[in-house]
Structure formats: structure tokens, C-alpha cells
Amino acid sequence: MLNIVLFGPPGSGKGTQSEKLIAKYKLVHLSTGDLLRSEIAAMTDLGIKAKAIMDRGELVSDDIVIGMIRNKISANIDSRGFIFDGFPRTVAQAGALDEVLAEKGKEISLMVTLEVPDDEVITRLLKRGEQTGRADDNVSVIENRLNVYICQTEPVIGYYKEKKKYHPINGIGSVDEIFARIEEEIKKVN
Numbered sequence: 656m657l658n659i660v661l662f663g664p665p666g667s668g669k670g671t672q673s674e675k676l677i678a679k680y681k682l683v684h685l686s687t688g689d690l691l692r693s694e695i696a697a698m699t700d701l702g703i704k705a706k707a708i709m710d711r712g713e714l715v716s717d718d719i720v721i722g723m724i725r726n727k728i729s730a731n732i733d734s735r736g737f738i739f740d741g742f743p744r745t746v747a748q749a750g751a752l753d754e755v756l757a758e759k760g761k762e763i764s765l766m767v768t769l770e771v772p773d774d775e776v777i778t779r780l781l782k783r784g785e786q787t788g789r790a791d792d793n794v795s796v797i798e799n800r801l802n803v804y805i806c807q808t809e810p811v812i813g814y815y816k817e818k819k820k821y822h823p824i825n826g827i828g829s830v831d832e833i834f835a836r837i838e839e840e841i842k843k844v845n
């Protein structure tokens with residue numbers, strides 16, 4: 656299996672690059688943000704609870720997202736691999752992901768981090784907010800999401816560094832240029 660953690664701040668291009676990775680490597684896309692937005696759209700209890708948290712730019716509880724990921728992994732364990740987008744977002748989630756995969760005799764192949772400076776992600780997210788009307792793409796919530804990223808999510812880098820799975824790349828450039836950089840990192844492990 657090729658199991659990729661695609662990592663980076665909000666607005667770093669994880670969703671865009673995920674689409675290209677899925678097309679080329681036939682991976683199953685697991686975006687916790689997308690899964691949560693489907694729960695909101697379906698107005699489930701979980702979705703109603705998650706919406707208030709997401710609208711503030713805070714993190715939904717580890718238990719909820721780990722549960723969602725566990726179900727999706729089990730349902731697709733015979734696939735060629737997974738691309739984890741927006742997950743893990745805390746060190747606890749990273750540990751839980753390894754446990755779920757290990758139970759099935761699988762592991763993360765690599766973590767690719769898209770490095771994009773703050774001013775660039777803010778510009779991109781504001782533009783996305785104008786185009787799509789996504790509730791959390793406005794100035795004050797974006798600032799909060801970046802703070803949450805620095806405090807709670809960036810420590811996940813250390814987790815994968817220790818396991819020698821950390822592959823940072825420059826996230827500035829054209830979509831194709833960045834995809835080529837990701838492919839180079841995949842070639843190193845695959």
C-alpha cells in the first residue's frame with residue numbers, strides 16, 4: 656500500500672494536490688474536513704456539533720475524527736492506499752492513525768508537507784471565501800485556524816520526523832510543479 660499523509664497549513668493546496676495524487680496512484684482520499692462537511696450537509700447530530708466548532712476555526716475532538724477515519728480505513732483496506740488530507744491534525748491523532756493501520760498490518764509510507772508562508776495562505780483562503788462562500792474562510796476565523804495550526808498541528812511534524820517519514824517540499828509554484836515535487840518524494844520510498 657502507498658499511504659500518504661499530505662500535510663500543511665490551511666490553504667496550502669492539500670485538496671488540489673490530493674486530486675492529482677488520486678488520479679495518478681488510484682488512492683482513496685480521506686479528508687476529515689470533507690467528511691465533517693458531509694455530516695453538516697446531512698444535518699446529523701455529529702454535523703450539528705461539529706459545525707459550531709468549525710465555524711470558529713477550532714478543532715473537532717480527536718475521538719470524533721479518529722472514529723470517522725477508522726471506519727473509512729476498514730471499509731477500504733483492500734485499496735492501493737490512502738491519502739490523508741487534513742488528518743492527523745494533533746499528535747494524538749497521528750498516534751491513533753498508526754495504531755489503526757498497525758492493527759491491519761499496514762503503515763504510513765511518508766508524510767509530505769507543503770510549505771507555504773502565512774501571508775500567502777491568508778491571500779488564498781480569502782480568495783476561496785469569496786469564490787465559494789465557505790463559512791470559515793473569513794479574516795478572523797482564518798487567523799484562528801493559523802494559530803490552531805501552529806499550536807496543535809505543527810507538532811505532528813516532530814512525530815513523523817522521529818519516524819524518518821518527514822518530507823517537506825516548497826508549496827509555492829504552479830499546481831504541476833508542486834505535483835512533480837511530491838512525486839519525487841514518493842519515488843524515494845515507493
Ligand code: ADP
Binds near residue numbers: 666743
Ligand atoms: P483547511 O485545511 O482549509 O483548514 P479542512 O477542510 O481540512 O480545511 O478543515 C476545516 C475544519 O474542519 C477545521 O478548521 C476543523 O475545525 C475541522 N477539522 C478537519 N479535520 C480535522 C481533524 N483532523 N481534527 C479536528 N478537526 C478537524
